[in-house]
Amino acid sequence: MKRFVFVIACLLLVLDLSAGPYTQICYVKEKGSDTRRGGQLSGVKIKVKDRNATYFSGADGYCTLDGLDDVFSFEEIEYDGYILVDDEDLVLKRKPSSEPVKILMVSPKAFWEEAERYYEPMLAEAMKNNAKLKIDNEQLLEQLRKKSERLAMIDYDELNEVDKQVRGMSATW
Numbered sequence: 001m002k003r004f005v006f007v008i009a010c011l012l013l014v015l016d017l018s019a020g021p022y023t024q025i026c027y028v029k030e031k032g033s034d035t036r037r038g039g040q041l042s043g044v045k046i047k048v049k050d051r052n053a054t055y056f057s058g059a060d061g062y063c064t065l066d067g068l069d070d071v072f073s074f075e076e077i078e079y080d081g082y083i084l085v086d087d088e089d090l091v092l093k094r095k096p097s098s099e100p101v102k103i104l105m106v107s108p109k110a111f112w113e114e115a116e117r118y119y120e121p122m123l124a125e126a127m128k129n130n131a132k133l134k135i136d137n138e139q140l141l142e143q144l145r146k147k148s149e150r151l152a153m154i155d156y157d158e159l160n161e162v163d164k165q166v167r168g169m170s171a172t173w
Contacts, residue, residue: 022068022096028057028077031085031106032157033114041105047076068096082107085153104155111152119148 026046032038040061047054048065049072057063065072073093077084084090085104094101122144 021066022070022072024065024068024072024094024096025100026055026057026063026065026103027100028061028063028079028103028105029157030082031104031110031153031155033110033152035114038104038155038157041079041082044077044079044103044105046074046103049073049075062100071095077103077105079105083111085155106153111149115148115152118151119144122148 028041028044028046030038030041040057040059042057042059042061044057044061044063045054046057046063046065048068050069051067051072053067055063055065071093074090077089082105085106089103123141126140126144
C-alpha cells in the first residue's frame with residue numbers, strides 16, 4: 001500500500017510540474033488588400049490578461065509570449081493608431097499551441113480608403129436600382145456602409161485565387 005501511495009504521489013508531482021508555464025509564438029502583420037500586400041509589423045505592444053509582462057513584436061513581426069497559463073487571452077494589442085482587424089483577438093480564450101497566433105492590424109487610413117473603394121460603386125449601383133426596389137435610403141446606406149467595412153477587413157493576402165475573383169466582383173456589385 002505504501003508503494004502505491006508513493007507511486008501516486010510521484011505521478012501527481014510529475015503532472016503538476018508539466019502543467020506550465022507555457023510559451024506561445026505570435027505573428028503580427030498588416031492586412032493586405034487587392035492593391036498592396038501586407039507586411040509584418042514590428043514594435044506592436046501585446047499584453048496578456050493576468051500577466052505583469054508586456055511583449056513587443058520584433059522586426060520580423062514575431063513575438064514570443066512566455067510564462068502563460070494553460071488558457072490565456074489578450075488584454076491589449078496596440079500599434080501606432082492601427083486597428084485590430086478582428087475584435088475577437090481581445091476576448092478569445094486560447095490554449096497555447098505550436099501554431100503561431102496570427103494577429104492582423106490595419107491603419108485607419110488604409111481601412112477607410114479600402115472601405116470607400118467598395119462603398120462608392122455599391123452606392124451608385126444601389127441608387128440606380130433604388131427606384132425599382134423602393135428601399136428606405138437610410139437603411140440602404142447603413143447596409144452598404146456595413147458591407148463595405150466588412151469587405152475592407154478581409155486580408156487579401158490569405159485569399160485563394162477563386163476568393164480573390166469573387167471579392168473583385170463584389171466591388172462592382
